[in-house]
Amino acid sequence: GAGVSQSPSNKVTEKGKDVELRCDPISGHTALYWYRQSLGQGLEFLIYFQGNSAPDKSGLPSDRFSAERTGGSVSTLTIQRTQQEDSAVYLCASSPRGQNYGYTFGSGTRLTVV
Amino acid sequence: TQLLEQSPQFLSIQEGENLTVYCNSSSVFSSLQWYRQEPGEGPVLLVTVVTGGEVKKLKRLTFQFGDARKDSSLHITAAQPGDTGLYLCAGASSTSYDKVIFGPGTSLSVIP
Numbered sequence: 001g002a003g004v005s006q007s008p009s010n011k012v013t014e015k016g017k018d019v020e021l022r023c024d025p026i027s028g029h030t031a032l033y034w035y036r037q038s039l040g041q042g043l044e045f046l047i048y049f050q051g052n053s054a055p056d057k058s059g060l061p062s063d064r065f066s067a068e069r070t071g072g073s074v075s076t077l078t079i080q081r082t083q084q085e086d087s088a089v090y091l092c093a094s095s096p097r098g099q100n101y102g103y104t105f106g107s108g109t110r111l112t113v114v
Numbered sequence: 115t116q117l118l119e120q121s122p123q124f125l126s127i128q129e130g131e132n133l134t135v136y137c138n139s140s141s142v143f144s145s146l147q148w149y150r151q152e153p154g155e156g157p158v159l160l161v162t163v164v165t166g167g168e169v170k171k172l173k174r175l176t177f178q179f180g181d182a183r184k185d186s187s188l189h190i191t192a193a194q195p196g197d198t199g200l201y202l203c204a205g206a207s208s209t210s211y212d213k214v215i216f217g218p219g220t221s222l223s224v225i226p
Contacts, residue, residue: 004156031212042202042218043157050212091156097212102147103204105156 002026005107006092011084012112025094032075033103034067035091038073043091049075050097065079082113116204117141118217126223127160130192135220137186144206146179146186147214149198193224 005024013019025032034046045059049069060066064082067074079086089110093103119138127133137146145164149157161170163179163186170177174197176189190197200221204214 033213035216043216045213045216048213056213069151093156095212102159102162103149103157103214104159107156 004092004094004104006090006106006109008109010035010110010112012114015084015113016081018078018080019082019111021079021080021090021092023075023077023092023094023106025075025092027073027086028096028103029104030072030097031095033093033095034075034077037089037091037108039088046077046090047094066071066095077082079111084113087113089102118203118215120201120203120217120220122220123218124221124223126225127193129194129224129226132189132191133193133222134187134189135201135222137188137205137217139184139205141205142183144183146182146206147204148177148182148186148188149202149204151202151219157200157202190222193222195224195226198222198224 005111007022011019030051032049035043036046037043047060047067048056067077089108091105091108093105095101095103121136121182128214134226145162147162148160150160151157161172161177163177166181166183168179174191178187200219206214
């Protein structure tokens with residue numbers, strides 16, 4: 001597609017439920033990133049995929065968070081047993097290889113845990 | 115750990131005024147990017163600077179990378195309401211080729 005697509009755009013879930021957030025990156029972009037942004041705050045790195053290499057999971061806040069990327073394209077971020085502090089906007093970005101290109105972000109998924 | 119600081123955190127100005135926002139670190143970055151984020155949207159890349167001392171212009175926006183590649187500034191001339199948004203700087207880590215580190219952002223409001 002022309003841009004990075006994320007779904008759903010909004011998700012309200014009850015505390016303790018599992019949620020899955022989807023990211024469809026730009027075709028041909030080998031790098032895919034997930035970030036979390038709390039209200040009025042900067043971006044918190046979660047996880048990074050690059051081609052077929054093992055993902056960099058160093059930003060995942062707990063073992064309730066996991067992500068996979070199938071076929072080098074679509075990625076799913078899963079949060080198990082959601083807590084209220086998980087409420088935030090989850091942003092996905094993709095990039096061609098090389099930091100000088102910059103990232104293209106999706107519009108994000110706003111997750112609210114009630 | 116490489117960290118980026120941005121100042122000011124918040125800025126509210128009248129249309130037509132000039133402003134400068136700053137991005138600082140004690141670490142050296144191989145390149146630095148500036149993004150603008152509007153409410154309900156993801157950040158949009160404005161510019162990437164690579165060389166120490168580099169200056170790039172994008173219409174009324176002027177970006178500069180410090181000589182030592184530890185800091186950067188964004189200057190906006192004659193600000194307009196459409197410039198309103200969250201301005202984020204992001205440094206490319208010298209040790210992690212593809213992962214950038216984001217600053218906390220400067221929230222700019224331009225009042226008509």
